[in-house]
């Protein structure tokens with residue numbers, strides 16, 4: 001063992017022994033996609049690609065943004081896209097970040113301050129937890145979607161209180177009880193923050209998300225939208241009131257100390273939302289596939305996994321079982337990936353199935369029947 005690397009080599013070997021050592025692999029394009037977050041097929045859309053390339057050709061701008069938004073990285077295009085997004089999402093203002101990961105870091109590391117409290121759902125994405133760890137505020141998880149546990153913790157909270165949830169949970173596919181969370185946040189004068197990573201584009205008019213669909217915009221303090229999933233491109237934004245956005249422009253280190261997204265990226269965001277406006281059929285087709293899958297799958301699933309979102313979960317328990325079942329499915333032509341511990345809790349290892357608007361009815365039926373034969 002190389003002496004300099006001995007400690008980290010040991011840790012990697014331990015992972016290999018537990019069956020959860022990660023490595024990078026290429027996607028087998030021959031398999032039917034049931035694992036990407038490209039829920040509406042925009043990442044593979046020739047129509048959107050041509051639209052982006054045509055508009056890019058006419059753009060008199062630099063290739064790269066050349067600096068932070070606070071220095072040379074700002075542009076008329078960036079501010080135009082942000083004001084279009086704010087209008088779409090129903091908020092005063094919007095700020096674009098390089099990714100959903102940095103958007104959450106950017107928000108939670110700077111808005112909640114010393115003496116404040118962040119209460120986040122225990123199943124929140126790593127970037128919500130990492131952002132909260134960077135904050136000087138105290139942070140505490142509450143049990144997943146458990147309003148009674150949240151209320152107990154609200155009673156113990158100090159300073160300004162931030163409640164954080166995901167509209168659709170990334171590894172579970174279930175929904176946050178958004179209306180009840182609004183009521184509870186109002187009762188305790190807390191600010192509710194919703195991450196719409198897996199609902200952007202899929203729900204709401206023109207892809208404006210679940211908060212908008214449920215008409216809760218006025219009651220939710222800030223929303224994080226990401227563009228690397230159903231929108232088929234890359235990047236993210238935070239929508240809120242103008243003061244919050246001004247504050248982040250001044251204090252949010254993941255926004256300030258990084259090169260701004262390129263003009264191509266801003267243009268892609270603009271074109272992807274325009275494309276969606278003209279293709280409302282995509283979200284409808286996705287919903288049809290979700291309902292075919294749910295009607296056909298016989299594998300017993302706890303009620304919270306009977307979701308009407310694009311993310312469907314089948315618990316297998318154990319890394320080895322999750323890996324062997326996904327391998328069997330891949331041999332049958334379905335690209336389904338296992339989600340292993342420690343990404344999810346031990347005992348809750350699973351298959352995470354992503355349904356798409358472009359999956360044919362026969363493909364969805366085929367996968368559900370394969371799961372029935374492997375797991376029932």
Ligand SMILES: Cc1ncc(COP(=O)(O)O)c(C=O)c1O
Pocket residue numbers: 099100101102104125127166170195197198226227228235236
């Ligand atoms: C709930 C949630 N928030 C944020 C992110 C990060 O977004 P991005 O991939 O754009 O960094 C993810 C990514 O999987 C996510 O699931």
